[in-house]
Amino acid sequence: MKTSVLPSPPTEPVYLPVSSVAEILYCPRNFYYRVVEGATEENVFVIEGKLQEERRNERERVIREDSLQIKSIMIGSEELRLVGVVDAIEYRDGLCPVEFKRGPLRDNVNDDVQLAAQAMLIEEHAKLSVDHGYIYYSQSRTRRQVNITPELRELVLRTVDVAFQIQESGTIPVPVLDARCNGCSLAPRCLPEEIQYLKGQGKKPSKPLPSINLGRVLYLDEPGLYLGKRGERLVVSKDKKVLADIPLCNVDEVVLVGAINASGPVVKLLLDHGIPLNYITSFGRYRGTLKPAWSKNSPLRLSQYQAYLDPTVRVELARRFVWGKVANMRTQLLRANRTRKSAVITKAIERLQQVVHLVRERELNLGTLLGLEGSATREYFQVFNELLKSPLEFSFPNRNRRPPRDPVNALLSFGYALLTKDILSAIEMIGFDPYLGFYHEAKYGRPALALDVMEEFRPLIVDSMVISALNKNVFSPEEFEQRLGACFLTDPARRRFYDLYETRRKEMVTHPVFGYRLPYIRIFELQARFLAKVVQGELTEYKPFLTR
Numbered sequence: 001m002k003t004s005v006l007p008s009p010p011t012e013p014v015y016l017p018v019s020s021v022a023e024i025l026y027c028p029r030n031f032y033y034r035v036v037e038g039a040t041e042e043n044v045f046v047i048e049g050k051l052q053e054e055r056r057n058e059r060e061r062v063i064r065e066d067s068l069q070i071k072s073i074m075i076g077s078e079e080l081r082l083v084g085v086v087d088a089i090e091y092r093d094g095l096c097p098v099e100f101k102r103g104p105l106r107d108n109v110n111d112d113v114q115l116a117a118q119a120m121l122i123e124e125h126a127k128l129s130v131d132h133g134y135i136y137y138s139q140s141r142t143r144r145q146v147n148i149t150p151e152l153r154e155l156v157l158r159t160v161d162v163a164f165q166i167q168e169s170g171t172i173p174v175p176v177l178d179a180r181c182n183g184c185s186l187a188p189r190c191l192p193e194e195i196q197y198l199k200g201q202g203k204k205p206s207k208p209l210p211s212i213n214l215g216r217v218l219y220l221d222e223p224g225l226y227l228g229k230r231g232e233r234l235v236v237s238k239d240k241k242v243l244a245d246i247p248l249c250n251v252d253e254v255v256l257v258g259a260i261n262a263s264g265p266v267v268k269l270l271l272d273h274g275i276p277l278n279y280i281t282s283f284g285r286y287r288g289t290l291k292p293a294w295s296k297n298s299p300l301r302l303s304q305y306q307a308y309l310d311p312t313v314r315v316e317l318a319r320r321f322v323w324g325k326v327a328n329m330r331t332q333l334l335r336a337n338r339t340r341k342s343a344v345i346t347k348a349i350e351r352l353q354q355v356v357h358l359v360r361e362r363e364l365n366l367g368t369l370l371g372l373e374g375s376a377t378r379e380y381f382q383v384f385n386e387l388l389k390s391p392l393e394f395s396f397p398n399r400n401r402r403p404p405r406d407p408v409n410a411l412l413s414f415g416y417a418l419l420t421k422d423i424l425s426a427i428e429m430i431g432f433d434p435y436l437g438f439y440h441e442a443k444y445g446r447p448a449l450a451l452d453v454m455e456e457f458r459p460l461i462v463d464s465m466v467i468s469a470l471n472k473n474v475f476s477p478e479e480f481e482q483r484l485g486a487c488f489l490t491d492p493a494r495r496r497f498y499d500l501y502e503t504r505r506k507e508m509v510t511h512p513v514f515g516y517r518l519p520y521i522r523i524f525e526l527q528a529r530f531l532a533k534v535v536q537g538e539l540t541e542y543k544p545f546l547t548r
């Protein structure tokens, strides 16, 4: 696989944020994510720093010990190719920068070099020499004088050069993998321990911190419902009667199923707060998602397009998605057959094993992969009826869709639609283009990459949930209705199905490679992040999520 690609050198001058000189020294990979990929992840330390900055900036000018301080000055330099906000410029006998930092008083070369860069920017603008500055540490309420020595100036220039090299080459620096990673807000994106472990160079990773929200989903599916807003609250009504009034802070995602209307102001409110609004048809088909603008991670999308155009890379990734799906379908049958001991299921398991073997070991083209995956899926669904305890109540003739014509297919289609929206959220959050897949062909409006990534999860999340619900009599045949040749879940059945799906996606599962336990919804994100690292050349192979 190749390293990530970046566009041709821009013709306009490019500036780096002045804070990047400290970021590069602290962790070049952190700099790459923040500046090249536009990462904006924050943790409690970052947020605390921002709040302190806001409080400081409430007063633009202050007199401090007989010297004038002017706060938050934007300053840039074409020569240094740096731009940024200097926390304060102080005037006493001359000009000097003042930088504010969280935490206690300390000696830190990263802080010093950032201050030196600010001093050099001021010198260029004021045409004055700046020979010192101050760093104020909020926890100790003390400031430290830093002399702007020739060595510090030299370090600024060298660091800026390194920053531009990383930016122009688009190569992702290796993880520093030390105490700096503890509490780093970018760790869930960076996955430093996992990368080292997969490369055979490190110990088993500890559990990563959450980055995707765990989802409080508002499902609305009763025909005639209307979603509006009142201030920062979502108001659900029908025939002008308010049925629910929910604070926005209690909702991470909204799903509208069938003919539900949402007002323009509520759509704007959701977009402003980054809350996705998903649409699913009453047949249980994923229609799309309204969400804020795309992630800024254009380098990842460029790498994705390049991987798509490389036939070897494309087939290799497609092979791994199919491998994951067929292997997990086989596991599903194996689990079900532990007690049943059915000869027909055993036969199907053997055939699926043959397909897994072929997909893993042989060089295949996309056409052959499609054929193998199709035959494995047929084989699997041919014995699906055997997995149901009372097939007389809920028989499964074959897999049919668009529209599903019987209750079991209606449940499967509905589950796949919900899974599509979750996988789509994960891959979009990371910065992929969801409409360009490696296995599924690009078609107008089809989230091909989401369909690729969800292959390995279909049997684990949806099929097993549907079988288990039917075998535990969670649904009765009367809770389905036939209309216009399609089978629909009635309202109570659909609500129960949402609960089942929510429980399943939050179910904790042990990661087969890393050994830590995560909810499925975080596994979706983890797999999408590994796919990004393969596409960008950091990992050589995509490992599908396989369970035993």
Ligand code: SF4
Residues within 6 Å of the ligand: 027, 029, 030, 174, 175, 176, 177, 178, 180, 181, 182, 184, 185, 186, 187, 190, 191, 192
């Ligand atoms: S987790 Fe570690 S390697 Fe990754 S960006 Fe943060 S400090 Fe750097």
